[in-house]
Amino acid sequence: MQMHGTEVRKRAIDLIRSGASNAETARRLGVPIGTVGYWLHMDRSKRGECPGRHDPKCPRCDGRELDEAAYSYLLGLYLGDGHIIQYSQHRVPSLMITCGDVWPGLMDACEDAMHAVFPDNSVCRVKRTGCQNVKIYSKHLWCMFPQHGPGKKHERKIALEPWQQRIVDAHPWEFIRGLVHSDGCRITNWAARVVAGERKRYEYTRYLFTNKSDDIRQLYTDTLDKVGVDWKMTRRGTDPFNISVARRDSVALMDLTIGPKY
The missing domain is CATH 3.10.28.10 (Homing endonucleases)
Structure with missing residues (x-):
């Protein structure tokens, strides 16, 4: 088992505080993403932030400001290659966007959009054969993506809510791009x-x-x-x-x- 010194840990925390994601920090420092997550958890605990106990606010439920351009792009991604799922062992549902390995820039753009729409939630990547699933967990995914439902998208009605249509009308190119x-x-x-x-x-x-x-x-x-x-x-x-x-x-x-x- 490889051990990492306090200097590497400090650099990881500094990168995350400056805005880097866990995945980006892990890649830059050459350490497992799980290790970066653990260091972040311990740092927050020391500062009394009690990670996992706060409930991030939702633009729909609480009126939090929403990056509408990023949301329009993420909505396009979701309608194409995304789905929301909640496993029995998890309390919180996850949004998963599948991105092919041949387009790493799309993975970065997807991750950036998730960060912008859900700034208080962490994004992770799950490696699969030929692709990676970019994921984010949030209790408010149902609020932000009301198109979710049982069955395949092409077998059920898909329509935008008025508030979603307003965002798409304001940011049409981001929606098309997604x-x-x-x-x-x-x-x-x-x-x-x-x-x-x-x-x-x-x-x-x-x-x-x-x-x-x-x-x-x-x-x-x-x-x-x-x-x-x-x-x-x-x-x-x-x-x-x-x-x-x-x-x-x-x-x-x-x-x-x-x-x-x-």
């Missing part, structure tokens, strides 16, 4: 044409958004309409499946805010 980061992509297609007897290849960029839920696709296209992005529905067989953005001016507009995954 949806694209979860269930979308930016790709390069090509086509061949015969010009003056010569076959030429043309390449063009487009955005695709894929989701089985009619309601979630509708939320996406409604928001695209509001920011002036042209889109087209493509089908898999007889079923609507993809939302494609391929017109040059609309792709350029998407590139200003979305861009490739990273």
Whole structure:
């Protein structure tokens, strides 16, 4: 078992107090994230903060200020690749967003959004094959994500509450970005044409958004309409499946805010 000196522990506490997450602190210092969590727990106990006994306030229940731009992005992520679950052994439910290992920047953006929306709660990452689950625990997840319910999202009604719609209307690009980061992509297609007897290849960029839920696709296209992005529905067989953005001016507009995954 590797032992870490008091200097490493002090550096860890200083990093966390300066705003770094447990995961970031663990990576920078090369120590297990569980060790960082234990050091933070002991430091709070010494200062009489009694971690675990206070109940962080909720924007919906207590009127706490909400970072609406971060929430709009996190809502998009949740509707795409997120779910809320409460295991029998845990008193508090968790929000989990699954992010592929090939896009570490998306994991960081997801973690930043969780910190901004739930500033009094800790975020962790759980390693899985080919991906990581970015998680946060809060008693107020039901308040902030009322779309939660039994069954798969595409098998039940998904609609925004008026207060959520107001936030999305105020921050549409963040919502679009969250949806694209979860269930979308930016790709390069090509086509061949015969010009003056010569076959030429043309390449063009487009955005695709894929989701089985009619309601979630509708939320996406409604928001695209509001920011002036042209889109087209493509089908898999007889079923609507993809939302494609391929017109040059609309792709350029998407590139200003979305861009490739990273």
